[in-house]
Amino acid sequence: MISKNKIKQLQQFHQKKQRDAHSVFFIEGAKLVEEALQSDFIIREIYATESWIKKNSHIQSLITQAADEELKKISLLKTVPEVWALVEQKKNNFSTPSNRLDSCVRQHSRPWQYGFNP
Numbered sequence: 001m002i003s004k005n006k007i008k009q010l011q012q013f014h015q016k017k018q019r020d021a022h023s024v025f026f027i028e029g030a031k032l033v034e035e036a037l038q039s040d041f042i043i044r045e046i047y048a049t050e051s052w053i054k055k056n057s058h059i060q061s062l063i064t065q066a067a068d069e070e071l072k073k074i075s076l077l078k079t080v081p082e083v084w085a086l087v088e089q090k091k092n093n094f095s096t097p098s099n100r101l102d103s104c105v106r107q108h109s110r111p112w113q114y115g116f117n118p
Contacts, residue, residue, distance in 0.1 A: 002047060002070045010047075010074045013086065023089045028081040041087050047071060048083040 002010075012018045013026050024044065027033055030052060036043060037059065046059070047066040056063070072080045 002064065002066050002074075007070060007073050010084075010086070014076060019089075023091075024086050025089055027085050027087060028075055028077055028083070030082050033083045033085045036085060036087055041090070043085050043087050045086045046083060047074065047085070052082040 010026075013022070013024060019025055027036055033043075033046065033048075034056075043062060046063045047070070048056075048063050049068065049071065050065055053060075053063055053065055066084075068080050071082075071084055074084055075081055
């Protein structure tokens with residue numbers, strides 16, 4: 001069972017701003033959750049029906065049992081999914097050569113170099 005307070009916390013992740021602030025995303029449905037379990041993503045929480053838990057008893061530590069009504073409240077799908085999971089976003093390691101970028105900006109911020117007199 002999921003408490004009302006926890007349902008409200010999970011519903012906040014329907015907003016992109018909240019997902020980005022907490023560095024998470026959610027997935028719904030058995031196939032997506034099973035793929036996430038086999039990948040290198042870190043799964044924070046799983047909420048599932050009793051039938052899904054029985055099929056996947058090897059991951060008991062992550063799973064919280066939820067009723068269909070509770071899953072309906074946290075889901076964005078029209079049909080109630082068997083399982084819903086909260087997954088950590090991977091960190092982006094994009095690096096920009098800041099020294100080169102800074103020098104380009106400095107060059108173009110000097111209009112007198114191009115014959116313009118302020």
